[in-house]
Amino acid sequence: MPEKTLHPCDAYRIMLRDYPDVLNIEQMCEILGISTKTGYALLKNGKVQHLRIGRFYRIPKAHLLTYLIAFAPDNIAQT
Structure with missing residues (x-):
C-alpha cells in the first residue's frame, strides 16, 4: 500500500x-517546537525566509512551509 503524503x-x-x-517569532517557535534563541538563529542564518519590520521579524506561513518541506523524506533522500 503506498504511503499517503500531505500536499x-x-x-x-x-x-x-x-x-x-504572518507569524511572529514566538508563533514560529511554537509551531516548530524550538526555543526563541534557536528561532532567531534560523532567521539570522537565512534558513527561514522572513521580513524584518523595524526591530521585528515577521514570517509568512508560506515561508515556514517551504522550510519544513525541505525535511520531507523525498528531499532528504536527494541530499
Whole structure:
C-alpha cells in the first residue's frame, strides 16, 4: 500500500490553520517546537525566509512551509 503524503496546500490548511498568515517569532517557535534563541538563529542564518519590520521579524506561513518541506523524506533522500 503506498504511503499517503500531505500536499503543501493541505498542510497549510490543516496544520497551521490556527495561526495568522504572518507569524511572529514566538508563533514560529511554537509551531516548530524550538526555543526563541534557536528561532532567531534560523532567521539570522537565512534558513527561514522572513521580513524584518523595524526591530521585528515577521514570517509568512508560506515561508515556514517551504522550510519544513525541505525535511520531507523525498528531499532528504536527494541530499
